[in-house]
Amino acid sequence: MTVSRISETSTMAASQRQKLLDRAVLYLSFAVVAVFAFFPIYWMLVTSLTPANQVFRFPPRLFPASLTLDHYQAFFDNPTLLRYFRNSVLVSTATAVGSILISTYAAYSFSKFRYAGRRALMFLILSAQMFPQALLLIALYLMFDELGLLNSYWSMILAFTTFTLPLCIWMLKSYFDTIPDDLIEAAKVDGAGQFQIIHRILMPLAAPALVSTTLFAFIRGWNDYIYALTLAGPHKMTLPPGLVLTYIGEFQTSWPNLMASSFIVSLPIVIAFLFMQRYIAGGLVAGAVKG
Amino acid sequence: MSRRSLSTLLVLVIVLLVSLAPAMAQEGGKFTFTGWSLQEGATRDVIMGVVAEYSQATGAEITDVSYPYNEYLNQILLQARGGNLSGAVQLDIAWLAPLAAMGVLKDLGPVAAEADYTAAALSSGQINGVQYGLPWTTASIGMVANMKLLEEAGITELPTTIAEFEAALEALKAYDPDVIPYAGMTDTAQLKDIIPWIWTFGGTVIDDEGNVVLNDEGSIAAVEWYAGLLERGLIAADMDRFDARQLFAQGRVGFYDDAIVARGLVQSNAPDSDLADYVVPVPRPVLNEGDAPQALLWGHIIVVIDDANADAAAAFAKYITTDQDTVLNYFEQLALPPTTQTALDSETVQNNAYVATWSEGITATARTNPFWPYTQAAAMEQALNERVQAVLTGEMSAADAMNDAHDEISDLID
Numbered sequence: 293m294t295v296s297r298i299s300e301t302s303t304m305a306a307s308q309r310q311k312l313l314d315r316a317v318l319y320l321s322f323a324v325v326a327v328f329a330f331f332p333i334y335w336m337l338v339t340s341l342t343p344a345n346q347v348f349r350f351p352p353r354l355f356p357a358s359l360t361l362d363h364y365q366a367f368f369d370n371p372t373l374l375r376y377f378r379n380s381v382l383v384s385t386a387t388a389v390g391s392i393l394i395s396t397y398a399a400y401s402f403s404k405f406r407y408a409g410r411r412a413l414m415f416l417i418l419s420a421q422m423f424p425q426a427l428l429l430i431a432l433y434l435m436f437d438e439l440g441l442l443n444s445y446w447s448m449i450l451a452f453t454t455f456t457l458p459l460c461i462w463m464l465k466s467y468f469d470t471i472p473d474d475l476i477e478a479a480k481v482d483g484a485g486q487f488q489i490i491h492r493i494l495m496p497l498a499a500p501a502l503v504s505t506t507l508f509a510f511i512r513g514w515n516d517y518i519y520a521l522t523l524a525g526p527h528k529m530t531l532p533p534g535l536v537l538t539y540i541g542e543f544q545t546s547w548p549n550l551m552a553s554s555f556i557v558s559l560p561i562v563i564a565f566l567f568m569q570r571y572i573a574g575g576l577v578a579g580a581v582k583g
Numbered sequence: 584m585s586r587r588s589l590s591t592l593l594v595l596v597i598v599l600l601v602s603l604a605p606a607m608a609q610e611g612g613k614f615t616f617t618g619w620s621l622q623e624g625a626t627r628d629v630i631m632g633v634v635a636e637y638s639q640a641t642g643a644e645i646t647d648v649s650y651p652y653n654e655y656l657n658q659i660l661l662q663a664r665g666g667n668l669s670g671a672v673q674l675d676i677a678w679l680a681p682l683a684a685m686g687v688l689k690d691l692g693p694v695a696a697e698a699d700y701t702a703a704a705l706s707s708g709q710i711n712g713v714q715y716g717l718p719w720t721t722a723s724i725g726m727v728a729n730m731k732l733l734e735e736a737g738i739t740e741l742p743t744t745i746a747e748f749e750a751a752l753e754a755l756k757a758y759d760p761d762v763i764p765y766a767g768m769t770d771t772a773q774l775k776d777i778i779p780w781i782w783t784f785g786g787t788v789i790d791d792e793g794n795v796v797l798n799d800e801g802s803i804a805a806v807e808w809y810a811g812l813l814e815r816g817l818i819a820a821d822m823d824r825f826d827a828r829q830l831f832a833q834g835r836v837g838f839y840d841d842a843i844v845a846r847g848l849v850q851s852n853a854p855d856s857d858l859a860d861y862v863v864p865v866p867r868p869v870l871n872e873g874d875a876p877q878a879l880l881w882g883h884i885i886v887v888i889d890d891a892n893a894d895a896a897a898a899f900a901k902y903i904t905t906d907q908d909t910v911l912n913y914f915e916q917l918a919l920p921p922t923t924q925t926a927l928d929s930e931t932v933q934n935n936a937y938v939a940t941w942s943e944g945i946t947a948t949a950r951t952n953p954f955w956p957y958t959q960a961a962a963m964e965q966a967l968n969e970r971v972q973a974v975l976t977g978e979m980s981a982a983d984a985m986n987d988a989h990d991e992i993s994d995l996i997d
Contacts, residue, residue, distance in 0.1 A: 349833070349854055434665065437667065442667065521654060525648070526649055533654075536651040536653075536654075537649055538622060538624060540652070540653070541619075541625065542652040542675075543848050544825070544852070545825070546624055549624075
């Protein structure tokens with residue numbers, strides 16, 4: 293073997309070692325990030341399966357000595373919690389439907405039409421996102437009180453829709469911007485009206501954006517605490533304030549029950565994400581790059 | 584009697600009953616009962632059972648409304664401001680002043696006069712001499728000890744003076760360095776627990792004329808002493824009451840401060856099923872023998888919103904706080920002491936050594952938090968808490984901190 297071949301072989305070996313090292317560092321970084329991201333979820337699951345008198349055992353155990361499903365059973369045995377669950381589904385679904393309906397037409401208007409005040413109106417809608425939402429609580433409370441909407445589903449649906457609309461409109465507008473105007477012109481030439489253009493051309497094409505926007509609006513209604521607590525009243529209360537009311541008391545918090553209930557409550561969102569992740573990824577980044 | 588007469592009599596009886604029914608239904612009235620305990624796991628069944636019994640007995644229509652404890656004050660203030668708060672309302676005694684300041688509460692003095700509430704209990708529901716709240720349970724924030732741990736550390740007698748207390752803490756620390764001898768509150772939000780220590784060292788906080796006296800010798804000495812405990816490792820940093828309970832339940836704390844329900848709370852989280860047997864109430868150690876042990880009063884009251892339903896709601900409030908069977912059942916189920924002399928003298932309460940010791944040794948000399956009568960109470964507590972925290976972290980001297988707190992709290996009162 294000549295000197296040059298030996299040298300070439302050792303260079304290749306060094307290069308392969310370096311690649312292995314780079315890969316190992318990369319996977320280690322992924323592992324560290326994964327631990328940070330998933331360990332809280334793992335701990336939540338473990339706590340939900342641990343008997344109550346072992347939850348704060350010291351030193352803590354990564355794997356509990358015994359498991360129980362009692363805390364999950366307690367959720368399904370509690371008719372009040374099931375009522376909160378039903379209220380959450382109702383309010384979140386209505387918020388999502390309302391948001392998507394309004395934002396679709398608004399986004400189409402901003403994207404495909406040109407009229408005086410369009411930019412100002414878009415800016416005004418987007419600037420609503422800059423307000424801390426808690427600031428509006430008192431104002432909305434008084435307004436709904438005057439309108440007789442307190443302690444009703446409508447108060448929550450209207451409040452949540454108010455907060456989801458700006459971002460929904462902006463997300464959909466960005467997606468509609470990527471749809472070529474030529475498509476719309478061609479449809480007009482074929483005799484399609486605005487109604488047909490929106491419902492038969494734009495909305496099917498914008499499916500990923502519609503899915504991600506709908507899910508965003510649903511999650512907003514599903515997770516809200518302070519507005520649901522203040523506006524809903526005892527019989528229309530949703531899960532977030534309902535779980536706090538049931539499990540976080542004056543003297544103690546029933547952590548295993550709370551973890552079990554939180555796990556159950558998060559499942560619909562997780563399942564929705566799993567099935568729709570293809571659409572969500574597409575919808576979120578669409579319109580990010582022009583051309 | 585002929586059949587015709589019988590029929591006539593039957594019709595008359597039916598008519599009488601039907602005409603009386605609305606009156607009977609109205610005897611109980613129609614009102615709302617708002618409280619955080621109505622839906623909490625531990626208290627829900629007991630309280631809703633009482634509500635159901637009362638409704639059945641009187642025909643009252645009671646609508647229950649609940650908010651979580653940590654959001655409760657904000658929610659009821661908002662509801663009151665919007666005119667949507669009505670009926671009977673459960674309150675922590677710390678929250679009476681802001682609600683009373685809104686002018687929506689009924690004077691329950693005449694109602695209270697019909698019952699034999701204790702003087703201490705009544706005081707918890709009074710603002711400027713007006714009885715706004717009927718006391719539901721009255722106790723105190725006191726000290727509890729794990730007697731088993733103390734005995735293992737060689738402590739056979741509970742300390743009664745500061746010197747004995749320090750010796751006990753040192754003994755616990757020497758026995759096991761991992762044990763926290765005293766899980767005193769050091770988390771900023773809980774540092775209002777310094778107030779009974781200030782009283783112990785002769786400080787005043789706010790005098791009878793409403794002057795802030797936080798920068799007196801006693802207050803400064805108390806804060807210096809407390810910071811000294813932290814330096815010596817006899818208390819731990821960033822300790823709040825939830826942490827203290829969990830650590831006590833694990834057998835890792837000798838002494839800590841809690842409400843009278845401490846024994847039940849720690850037992851529910853303890854791996855040791857016999858822990859409750861070792862939990863004993865400890866009157867706060869005094870500076871000099873013969874001084875009275877100091878403690879903060881704690882409890883729940885029921886207030887009534889002054890509107891069309893006030894009388895019915897007041898009748899319910901009186902029932903739930905004084906009916907002997909009801910209050911004793913409440914006591915047996917939840918270990919919350921009743922507020923009437925008759926109930927306190929009953930065998931049920933007297934035979935409970937833990938509660939009897941707590942009531943006689945701690946609650947008997949408990950005092951109201953001096954900030955509570957003010958609507959700015961939360962801000963005043965925050966000012967004191969932050970200054971004490973600054974001393975604990977070494978940022979300020981006790982004298983400077985108490986002078987600062989004195990100035991800020993005086994401004995808040997003005």
